[in-house]
Amino acid sequence: MEFPSNLKKIAKLSDSFSEEIENFIVRQEVAKGKFLFEQGKICRHIFFIDKGLFRVYYYANSGKDITAWFSAEQTYITAIDSFYHHKPTNDFCEALEDSIVYTIKYSDFELLLDMEDGARLAFHVMYEITKKMTEFITSTKFQSAESRYNALIKDYPSILQRAPLGYIASYLGITQETLSRIRAGK
Amino acid sequence: MEFPSNLKKIAKLSDSFSEEIENFIVRQEVAKGKFLFEQGKICRHIFFIDKGLFRVYYYANSGKDITAWFSAEQTYITAIDSFYHHKPTNDFCEALEDSIVYTIKYSDFELLLDMEDGARLAFHVMYEITKKMTEFITSTKFQSAESRYNALIKDYPSILQRAPLGYIASYLGITQETLSRIRAGK
DNA sequence: ATTCCTTTTTGATTTAGATCAAAAGTATTC
DNA sequence: GAATACTTTTGATCTAAATCAAAAAGGAAT
Numbered sequence A, B: 001m002e003f004p005s006n007l008k009k010i011a012k013l014s015d016s017f018s019e020e021i022e023n024f025i026v027r028q029e030v031a032k033g034k035f036l037f038e039q040g041k042i043c044r045h046i047f048f049i050d051k052g053l054f055r056v057y058y059y060a061n062s063g064k065d066i067t068a069w070f071s072a073e074q075t076y077i078t079a080i081d082s083f084y085h086h087k088p089t090n091d092f093c094e095a096l097e098d099s100i101v102y103t104i105k106y107s108d109f110e111l112l113l114d115m116e117d118g119a120r121l122a123f124h125v126m127y128e129i130t131k132k133m134t135e136f137i138t139s140t141k142f143q144s145a146e147s148r149y150n151a152l153i154k155d156y157p158s159i160l161q162r163a164p165l166g167y168i169a170s171y172l173g174i175t176q177e178t179l180s181r182i183r184a185g186k
Numbered sequence C: 001a002t003t004c005c006t007t008t009t010t011g012a013t014t015t016a017g018a019t020c021a022a023a024a025g026t027a028t029t030c
Numbered sequence D: 001g002a003a004t005a006c007t008t009t010t011g012a013t014c015t016a017a018a019t020c021a022a023a024a025a026g027g028a029a030t
Helices: A002-010 A015-021 A080-085 A106-113 A118-140 A145-155 A165-172 A176-183 B002-010 B015-021 B080-085 B106-113 B118-140 B145-155 B165-172 B176-183
Strands: A026-030 A035-037 A045-051 A054-059 A065-071 A092-095 A099-105 B026-030 B035-037 B045-051 B054-059 B065-071 B092-095 B099-105
Touching: A002 A015, A002 A118, A015 A118, A035 A045, A054 A165, A065 A165, A080 B118, A099 A106, A106 A118, A106 B118, A118 A145, A118 B080, A118 B106, A118 B118, A145 A165, A145 A176, A165 A176, B002 B015, B002 B118, B015 B118, B035 B045, B054 B165, B065 B165, B099 B106, B106 B118, B118 B145, B145 B165, B145 B176, B165 B176
Parallel strands: none
Antiparallel strands: A026 A099, A035 A092, A045 A099, A054 A065, A054 A092, B026 B099, B035 B092, B045 B099, B054 B065, B054 B092
């Protein structure tokens, strides 16, 4: 299992704890088009993506669906508010490719929290999520659509081959038409 | 001390741990205009605001300063990447009012992580930060300047009396002129 | 008061990106 | 292959918000 050994290093986990983790983590194959969580339901897991690509999205009041996030290899996804407070989420998380994830369910996560080094894991996971959000927020304020697009393909070059244009556009907060024009070089 | 007793309930901490916390938490008065952290320096604390108001901001390439966050009573602030990895932050955090904060330094935070219930604290703090960010990101995508403004004053009514218009405008990602016109009702 | 300085408002113009609409490409299925 | 659906591009127009500029309104200091 690739995942815990990476984690152990990054989150500075002890040998015993990272062995222990394996008892709680479940490997899961997710076919393209399947969902990790859905609007109206409770998200009961944290997911670590080993392979594949996911899109988190929601429906705006206007009715159109808006991409909140993409998540690919070596990142975490969950609907944090739903996971933590056991309440329905407003988001969908769909596999855009056949994927493999490692999952941990809330009750096991709670057990891990109470173990030695559990805090390091919790903090690490939340840190990674927070960092991604911080970068995104900074990248949107007062940046033109074009520079946001350039920033995306710089640190995520494969996204263009892997996701439809419309999904990418709403992630960037622009319309598909505008994104198409940007790509064409105006 | 008000802070730990709140925290104990919210983050489901044990009696002994929430007593223990008090040994690590330092109360600090921060005069208006003073900084909790600054660009180029390492942010070595997590701050919990008991009273007052802070603005986190950075300088864009254009040279203008942009408000990343406001933080008022009962919220946490830190420069998470700097705090976790001991590297210089890019942000400033300035007190907009005479304020009182509770601080914990990294080395003590590490000690807490290793204690029983430390994970609950870590997860709780990070959860609160993440939640705020998620809401902000959702509120910006495809929302007009006016509705973003309305959303802000709805869950933060006092901000108008407490922060200059220019700071609020850059937080919303709009110019001060536009915000002024929105307030005037066009 | 008067002056100086900061913050906010108002006005005129420009522009990035939305919207509406249709055409062109690319896949998938029969 | 034609027929069907998506997906992406191109075109024309419209609009929200930026930009540039200056006036007004508040505060603080003399």
